[in-house]
Amino acid sequence: MSFNHFDEQxxxxxxxxxxxxxxLRTARAQAVVRLRPETLQAILDGRMTKGDVLGVARLAGIAAAKKTPELIPLSHPLAIHHAAVEFATDPETGEIAVTATVRAFERTGVEMEAMVSASVAALTVYDMCKGSDKGITIGQVALLYKEGGKSGVYRREEER
Known part of the structure; x- marks a missing residue:
């Protein structure tokens, strides 16, 4: 069985x-959002004018996991059984680590679904805060963990 994205031509x-x-396939991915510490504090205090930033970002990330085949042309439509988005915040640095976990009982992995989920959740944080903080950056989008299928378990070095 070939797993190439190109035919003979x-x-x-x-x-x-x-x-x-x-x-059973599981993947966990992360994206890091960097804001001014005072912007992050406003998010945590519920003082952002657009509302519950992390709540909306969580929903956006979950929805994005389910929409991955519409965004990544050669990815397979999957029946996702679990999608979750969590946030770890550091008020001193203004960083939000957005972690997405996706699980499905499928023939192919859910790495792209987790990566898209974390990325869209991070973009949603940006969108909801850009009026208050023009210097927001998003970086370090990475697969942290995957398991299932023949290739077994992958754990990013920082996760070991």
Whole structure:
């Protein structure tokens, strides 16, 4: 079974995973949002004019996990069984670590769903705060963990 995204003529194709057995797949990804510390404090105190920044970002991230095949052309539509977005905040530095976890019983992994989820949640934080803080940055989007399928477990070095 080939897992190439190109056919013999070099044309892009969706990988055929129909011959693979479904297994429980889990992936966790993270994106880091950097804001001014006073902006983060306003988020935590519920003083942002656009409302509950982290609550809206959480919902956006969960919805994004389910929309991944619409955004990434060759990804497979999956029946996602679990999607969650969590935030770790550091009021001193103004950083928000956005962590997305996605789980499905499928023939292919959910890494892209977790990466898209974390990214869209981070972008939502940016969108809801850009009026108060023009210097917001988003960075360090990374896969932290994955398991399931033949390749087994992957854990990013910082997670070990």
């Amino acid at each position: 070099g044309q892009a194709i969706m990988v055929d995973v129909s011959g693979k057995e479904p297994t």
